[in-house]
Amino acid sequence: MTALAGQSGTVPLFATPFTAVNTGADSLFNARLASLCESQRSATGVDFLDSADAIAVELKRLILGQAATVVAGLSSIGAAEFARLHIQARGWCSIVQRNGHVPAQHFPGASWLAVYCVQAGESDAGFKSAGVVRLYERRLGSIYRDASTWELKSPYCYGNHTWSPLPGWMALFPAHLPHEVSVVRSATALILVFAMIRFMDADAKDSRKG
Amino acid sequence: MEITAAFAVPICHDTLAACDRLNRELAQLFLARETPEYRNPTPSHNPQAEMFESRFDLFTWPEPCIQELRKFMLESVFRVAMAASETAREEFARLSLNNHTWFHITRHSGYFVAHNHALASWSAVYCVKDGVDPAGAPSGGLLRLFDTRVGADAFLDPAIQRLRPPFVVGDLELLLRPGQLVVFPSYLFHEVTPYYGPDTRITVASNCWFTAESGAR
Numbered sequence: 001m002t003a004l005a006g007q008s009g010t011v012p013l014f015a016t017p018f019t020a021v022n023t024g025a026d027s028l029f030n031a032r033l034a035s036l037c038e039s040q041r042s043a044t045g046v047d048f049l050d051s052a053d054a055i056a057v058e059l060k061r062l063i064l065g066q067a068a069t070v071v072a073g074l075s076s077i078g079a080a081e082f083a084r085l086h087i088q089a090r091g092w093c094s095i096v097q098r099n100g101h102v103p104a105q106h107f108p109g110a111s112w113l114a115v116y117c118v119q120a121g122e123s124d125a126g127f128k129s130a131g132v133v134r135l136y137e138r139r140l141g142s143i144y145r146d147a148s149t150w151e152l153k154s155p156y157c158y159g160n161h162t163w164s165p166l167p168g169w170m171a172l173f174p175a176h177l178p179h180e181v182s183v184v185r186s187a188t189a190l191i192l193v194f195a196m197i198r199f200m201d202a203d204a205k206d207s208r209k210g
Numbered sequence: 211m212e213i214t215a216a217f218a219v220p221i222c223h224d225t226l227a228a229c230d231r232l233n234r235e236l237a238q239l240f241l242a243r244e245t246p247e248y249r250n251p252t253p254s255h256n257p258q259a260e261m262f263e264s265r266f267d268l269f270t271w272p273e274p275c276i277q278e279l280r281k282f283m284l285e286s287v288f289r290v291a292m293a294a295s296e297t298a299r300e301e302f303a304r305l306s307l308n309n310h311t312w313f314h315i316t317r318h319s320g321y322f323v324a325h326n327h328a329l330a331s332w333s334a335v336y337c338v339k340d341g342v343d344p345a346g347a348p349s350g351g352l353l354r355l356f357d358t359r360v361g362a363d364a365f366l367d368p369a370i371q372r373l374r375p376p377f378v379v380g381d382l383e384l385l386l387r388p389g390q391l392v393v394f395p396s397y398l399f400h401e402v403t404p405y406y407g408p409d410t411r412i413t414v415a416s417n418c419w420f421t422a423e424s425g426a427r
Contacts, residue, residue: 099318099319099404099406101321101404103403104324104354104356104381104401108363108364108365108366109364109365109366126259127258128256129256129323134323134324136324136356136399137324137399138356138358138360138399140326140358140397142326142328143326143327143328143329143396143397144328144329145328145329160323160324160325175364176360176361176363176364177360178324178356178360180324182321182323183319183321183404
């Protein structure tokens with residue numbers, strides 16, 4: 001790609017897409033979802049999005065619908081062609097109690113990771129950045145800074161990116177990005193549903209060509 | 211045919227022998243100075259009640275235990291830096307080693323977020339007290355060094371799912387024990403995972419940089 005050929009200007013090269021969207025899900029929906037998550041506390045190896053429970057089916061529709069809309073907007077292939085892609089997803093829920101966290105993770109074999117917030121409480125007074133999804137800065141060029149680059153403004157600044165989950169909201173970002181859920185400092189457990197997502201060619205069932 | 215490990219990251223592990231007395235003195239001193247006077251006044255990350263970070267001038271303290279640790283840590287850094295460099299030893303020996311050094315005291319559920327250290331070349335972490343559960347329960351408080359090859363394992367087929375060292379892609383997790391020192395390049399992103407032990411975890415960290423003439427930056 002040649003950016004700004006023949007034009008003056010500044011563009012964010014090598015940008016990473018991160019989306020936060022309000023799905024519109026209401027508190028009743030999230031309460032039922034929270035109950036379902038609690039009921040699956042001891043389940044292992046179960047695809048949360050594969051559940052026959054009506055609330056899980058609705059969540060899957062919600063997550064994949066939002067993801068497809070966002071990703072279609074990021075792709076240069078036409079809307080008609082994008083609509084023919086086949087979506088594959090696998091999901092699980094995390095219930096994070098006070099002082100608990102989700103350690104650094106990333107996911108091979110998927111292009112996108114959706115994080116849906118089912119439940120989040122107010123952090124105790126005095127705690128900043130508690131119970132956030134933190135995406136790690138990994139650009140090694142940050143090792144040299146001078147007075148001009150120490151405090152670059154967004155989207156050029158160096159540093160981790162945090163997203164504070166709110167019930168009914170969903171974040172979407174590339175699945176290979178290392179991230180964590182920081183230590184929760186709230187009496188209310190943080191409940192998140194994660195979904196690994198990939199889009200496959202409808203005919204080949206595989207995006208690899210050649 | 212030859213396979214080589216390109217793009218390697220030098221990481222040095224060292225241990226201070228017979229460190230019990232020194233670590234006791236250090237722990238006692240640090241706990242006594244876990245006060246606002248000695249707290250880092252300009253932390254780079256959100257401070258937490260569960261982790262105390264001192265000012266960065268630790269190695270200027272005159273106490274014998276501090277100077278003993280300073281000798282061990284900085285000599286190790288110097289040796290690592292020299293061993294990893296193609297600069298001739300006699301030329302390298304003329305460089306001045308500068309440092310910012312501080313201590314951390316971590317209590318239950320304290321942690322330190324992922325970061326690296328701008329304007330430094332080598333970083334070192336020394337463990338004064340690991341705070342692990344004597345009964346052997348997992349206590350967290352791991353020093354996690356992140357693989358620099360972000361995304362390299364986004365696609366995995368059966369041939370590369372089980373690459374052997376040094377080719378395997380993944381983070382390095384270290385449970386430091388008392389007297390243990392690890393030295394690594396400052397560009398390497400790292401974190402301390404939440405500590406869930408029953409006591410306190412105490413470490414000393416140093417960021418180092420070399421200059422061709424004497425005098426700190």
